[in-house]
Amino acid sequence: MRVVPKLMALRSAFILYESLSGNTAQLSMFIHQLLEYDDTNVKRMPLRSFLDLSIADADEVIQQYETIFIGTYTDDAHLPPEPIEELMETYAFPGQQIIAFGTGDTQWGDTYCLAAHTIAKHYQSPYPVLEIEQMPARSDEEKIYNWLEAIDNEQTHGKSSDYGAGKSGAIHRHY
């Protein structure tokens, strides 16, 4: 079994994800598993199911979590998918920390995982954006965990640190 330090600050997390062909859904599952392994109280939901909730029901769910992870693919128009646009227009999440993650394809160059960066920018998230190329593999776990540790570190000490490069190479910051 992997021996890992405990994530101190990430005590409760809600994971929302938008995925068409399954890559971002798989990534959200890895994040879920890693957080659960460190005893974070975590719930995961497809974004479309969340948007189907009444505002009152959605608020009730949101209030149970300190941190909200939002994941997305990036599509042809390089804009966030429509459900992500709807989420950003509808929910401000004033009481939560927002963290963005995405899957993409480096062949798209400058727009690699751009939608995830758009989420981070919209919510003024101070945390690094996790970028994974296409379908995440078990070999990406270390990169994902390093990213969670960087977030945890920032939440605990206010320190920003890079979480290291995975198979997709450098960490892109679009803003």
Ligand SMILES: Cc1cc2nc3c(=O)[nH]c(=O)nc-3n(C[C@H](O)[C@H](O)[C@H](O)COP(=O)(O)O)c2cc1C
């Ligand atoms: C038509 C089309 C356009 C795409 N444009 C981009 C892009 O601009 N940037 C990027 O990083 N990935 C782009 N991708 C790749 C997808 O974002 C990537 O395959 C993603 O992992 C799909 O996630 P999903 O399986 O969760 O739907 C594009 C894919 C398609 C089919």
